[in-house]
Amino acid sequence: MKLVTFRHGQAESFGLLDDGGVFDLRSAWADGPADMVQFLQAGEQALVRAAELAARNPNRVPLDQIRLLAPIRRPDKVLGLAVNYAEHHKESSRQALPDDPRRHTTPRPFLMPGTAVAGPGDEIPWPAYSRQIDHEIELAVVIGRTASRVGVREARSCIAGYTIANDVSARSVTFAEGRTPRDKDAFFDWLHGKWADAFCPIGPCIVTADEIGDPMDLDLELTVNGETRQKANTSQMIFDVYEVVSFVSHLMTLLPGDFIATGTPSGVAMATGKWLRGGDVITCRIEKIGELTNALGQPPRDFFRPCSAPPAPEGGSS
Numbered sequence: 001m002k003l004v005t006f007r008h009g010q011a012e013s014f015g016l017l018d019d020g021g022v023f024d025l026r027s028a029w030a031d032g033p034a035d036m037v038q039f040l041q042a043g044e045q046a047l048v049r050a051a052e053l054a055a056r057n058p059n060r061v062p063l064d065q066i067r068l069l070a071p072i073r074r075p076d077k078v079l080g081l082a083v084n085y086a087e088h089h090k091e092s093s094r095q096a097l098p099d100d101p102r103r104h105t106t107p108r109p110f111l112m113p114g115t116a117v118a119g120p121g122d123e124i125p126w127p128a129y130s131r132q133i134d135h136e137i138e139l140a141v142v143i144g145r146t147a148s149r150v151g152v153r154e155a156r157s158c159i160a161g162y163t164i165a166n167d168v169s170a171r172s173v174t175f176a177e178g179r180t181p182r183d184k185d186a187f188f189d190w191l192h193g194k195w196a197d198a199f200c201p202i203g204p205c206i207v208t209a210d211e212i213g214d215p216m217d218l219d220l221e222l223t224v225n226g227e228t229r230q231k232a233n234t235s236q237m238i239f240d241v242y243e244v245v246s247f248v249s250h251l252m253t254l255l256p257g258d259f260i261a262t263g264t265p266s267g268v269a270m271a272t273g274k275w276l277r278g279g280d281v282i283t284c285r286i287e288k289i290g291e292l293t294n295a296l297g298q299p300p301r302d303f304f305r306p307c308s309a310p311p312a313p314e315g316g317s318s
Contacts, residue, residue, distance in 0.1 A: 001047065002205040003161065005036050005073060005119075006066040012073075014039060016050060017205050021060030028053045036072050036206075037257035040144050040160050047208065070119035071163055071206045072142070077258040078116055078200060079248060080138070080167050082108040084238050084263025091271035097238075107239045107247045109260065110191060118198035118294065125297045126278060127196035128304040130170030133276040133296060136264035137222035137230050137284040139215065140165040141241050142206050147254040155245035158254065161208040162215055164284050164292040165261040166222075168199040171270050174303040200261065201294045212288055215241050219287040220265065224280050229272070232265030 002017040013026040014036045025032065025039070029049070033039040039046050084107065086097055097105075118124065126133065144160025170193035176185070212218070215234060222230040239247070244262055248254060269275045276282070278298035285291040 001051065001208040001211060003036065003039070003071060003208070004205045005069045005071050006061075007069060008061055008066045012069070015061075016054050018054075018060070020058075021062045022066060023054045023057065023060055025050055025053065028057055037074070040142070040256040043145060068120045068204050070117050070122075070202050071204075072202070072257050072259060073117070073119075074114055075117065075257045075259060076255045077252070078112040078114060079109050079258070079260040080112055080194060080200070081239075081244060081261060081263040082110060084108075084244075085232065085236050085265040086238060087232070087236065087266035088264055088268065091266050091268070101238050102243070105238075107244050109244075109248050109251065110194065112194055112200055115197050116195060116200040118201040120201070120203040120292055120294070122198055122201060122294055123297050124168055124198045124201065124294050125196070126299045127170055127199075128300050128302075129174050130172050130193065130196075131174065131299070131303065132171040132269075134169040134171050134269040135222055135224065135229065135276060135282050136167035136169060136268060137220050137286070138165045138167050138261040138264050139218060139220065139234055139241070139286060140202055140259045140261045141215075141245060143245070143254045143258040143260075144209075144256055146256065147245060147249040150246055150249045152242045152246045155242040155249070156209075158245060158249070159209050159241070160256070161206040162212050162286075162289060163202050163206045163259070164204070164286050164289055165259070166201045166282060166284050166292060166294065167194070167261050167264060168196070168201070168296075169193050169268075169270075170196060170199075171275075174305050177305055198294075201292060202259065203292050204290050207289050218289075221285045222267070223283045223285075224274070224276065229269075229274065230265055230267035232267075234262075236265060237263060 147158040
């Protein structure tokens with residue numbers, strides 16, 4: 001089952017995507033969930049009810065009459081995962097991985113704000129604080145039921161489905177210019193590069209876990225203006241999706257509608273030097289899910305530099 005959130009005219013709704021178009025669940029289920037998060041909260045019974053309604057009702061909204069939105073518009077938590085592919089670790093770090101990293105290291109999750117979420121076709125604004133913008137295709141795990149301190153086996157039942165995420169990243173920060181260095185500045189600068197508005201587009205749909213089958217054997221590809229920049233398979237992850245969900249659930253309680261972007265493979269601009277430019281069109285494709293396309297906006301005329309000296313007042317000092 002493919003779950004989507006969409007706008008039809010002035011109305012926002014959610015439903016099921018199939019070959020005939022979109023089945024509007026909100027309209028067909030008068031006393032049902034109001035949005036995707038409520039639908040996920042309702043659990044397996046909601047999926048069964050949705051399938052029954054769609055089977056009985058042939059009416060579909062054609063895709064050319066709607067705009068697909070981020071499947072989850074207002075998640076409680078948006079999480080990313082740093083360096084979860086061995087090849088990406090090699091291109092971004094001078095330290096070698098242990099022979100068995102799952103025994104000697106742990107996942108590295110981080111939080112992003114809800115304002116980082118964007119949908120298919122949304123423009124990604126160029127942030128005011130960076131000149132170097134990068135791309136990161138990632139498989140995102142969508143949580144379907146509350147998960148707190150769950151084991152790896154139990155984590156499987158906490159996953160509603162999967163979607164595509166592009167963990168767009170600012171690799172430099174202009175406010176470092178003129179700044180007196182402090183301990184941990186580099187880490188926080190890296191983290192600041194994950195927080196910009198619309199820096200985590202997701203979509204085009206959530207594919208339920210039963211239709212994905214094995215999430216650890218999906219092909220991924222990212223192109224920029226048609227040129228392949230990243231290509232890999234989820235089997236190359238260091239920590240699989242169940243280990244990631246289990247680990248994060250021991251740090252915080254995961255709620256229905258939360259999602260975790262599970263890391264990117266090699267080929268990022270930080271390693272290749274092929275930085276994104278204003279107007280670039282980035283397309284992320286993941287097997288069994290579809291494709292997510294966004295364009296990057298133009299860089300600002302003036303960048304944010306709070307540590308730079310203020311300009312002298314006109315007419316000199318008084």
